[in-house]
Amino acid sequence: MKHLLTIAGSDCSGGAGIQADLKTFSALGNYGMSVITAITAQNTLGVDAVVEIDKAMVKAQIDAIFKDITVDAVKVGMVSNSEIIQQITSSLLEWKPPVIVIDPVMVSKSGHHLLQPEAKNALIKNLLPIATIVTPNIPEAEVILDRKITTIEAMERAAMDIYRLGPKSVLVKGGHLSGDAVDVFFDGVVITKLSSPRIQKKNTHGTGCTLSSAIASYLASEEDIILAISKAKEYVTKAIDCGLEIGKGVGPLHHFHPFVSIQDKNSKA
Numbered sequence: 001m002k003h004l005l006t007i008a009g010s011d012c013s014g015g016a017g018i019q020a021d022l023k024t025f026s027a028l029g030n031y032g033m034s035v036i037t038a039i040t041a042q043n044t045l046g047v048d049a050v051v052e053i054d055k056a057m058v059k060a061q062i063d064a065i066f067k068d069i070t071v072d073a074v075k076v077g078m079v080s081n082s083e084i085i086q087q088i089t090s091s092l093l094e095w096k097p098p099v100i101v102i103d104p105v106m107v108s109k110s111g112h113h114l115l116q117p118e119a120k121n122a123l124i125k126n127l128l129p130i131a132t133i134v135t136p137n138i139p140e141a142e143v144i145l146d147r148k149i150t151t152i153e154a155m156e157r158a159a160m161d162i163y164r165l166g167p168k169s170v171l172v173k174g175g176h177l178s179g180d181a182v183d184v185f186f187d188g189v190v191i192t193k194l195s196s197p198r199i200q201k202k203n204t205h206g207t208g209c210t211l212s213s214a215i216a217s218y219l220a221s222e223e224d225i226i227l228a229i230s231k232a233k234e235y236v237t238k239a240i241d242c243g244l245e246i247g248k249g250v251g252p253l254h255h256f257h258p259f260v261s262i263q264d265k266n267s268k269a
């Protein structure tokens with residue numbers, strides 16, 4: 001069992017953020033821990049309110065964990081503002097976890113800002129260079145590079161250009177295009193495309209959080225990064241396929257234990 005830490009925002013409705021991350025860690029057989037950067041009041045319809053946590057409290061949470069417990073991998077999600085970004089960066093540089101997955105969360109599916117627009121440069125300058133892998137979706141890659149991305153070829157160019165900003169590797173996620181769900185990975189040498197059939201289901205709240213947490217989980221024990229991403233994509237695909245009809249809007253994914261078959265889960269849902 002590996003020890004996984006998520007540094008992210010809380011989603012009280014349980015579909016995204018810290019809650020999705022902890023569910024993913026557990027489903028994949030790991031011990032999950034959390035550092036909360038912001039509390040959001042949100043549900044399947046959208047985000048109603050956000051309160052950011054003071055950077056001193058973010059530091060205190062990180063220190064409390066690292067001075068006591070071994071951390072095998074960290075996933076960073078919603079970071080809200082540049083003070084929190086600077087704190088997370090200096091804390092992770094101090095404690096040096098072996099794996100850092102950065103999910104550069106910017107805007108919720110419903111269109112609410114989860115990163116203050118003026119914090120974009122702090123994210124690029126501070127957090128991207130310490131990432132083992134950074135996992136932008138297409139709108140996030142567009143903001144980072146300040147240009148439109150509408151094709152898989154453009155995703156490939158984006159992965160290469162984001163790599164130049166300092167992370168060890170980049171996964172540009174294709175959930176926002178149409179056709180098969182194709183993600184593009186670049187490790188500084190080779191482009192690898194990971195494709196899965198697009199599942200025509202509406203309950204996809206938390207896909208990005210789930211994928212990055214699953215990547216962190218697999219990277220904690222798997223050295224082959226492409227294998228880790230492939231397994232994580234397989235996990236998120238199954239979790240979308242089992243998405244739950246909870247709430248009045250875009251429902252959450254279902255985090256199943258890998259030893260329980262999807263059919264069993266569907267019959268229980």
Ligand SMILES: Nc1ncnc2c1ncn2[C@@H]1O[C@H](COP(=O)(O)OP(=O)(O)OP(=O)(O)O)[C@@H](O)[C@H]1O
Nearest residue numbers: 109137173174175176181198199206207208209211
């Ligand atoms: N309908 C779908 N069917 C299959 N795979 C999907 C679908 N939608 C997204 N994915 C996959 O889910 C993963 C997350 O990608 P996505 O682009 O949705 O992330 P995201 O936009 O960051 O998520 P979020 O909206 O939760 O922030 C990727 O591997 C993507 O290919």
Ligand SMILES: Cc1ncc(CO)c(N)n1
Nearest residue numbers: 009010011016017078108
């Ligand atoms: C707290 C939180 N993190 C990430 C997302 C993903 O968009 C969300 N909706 N809420």
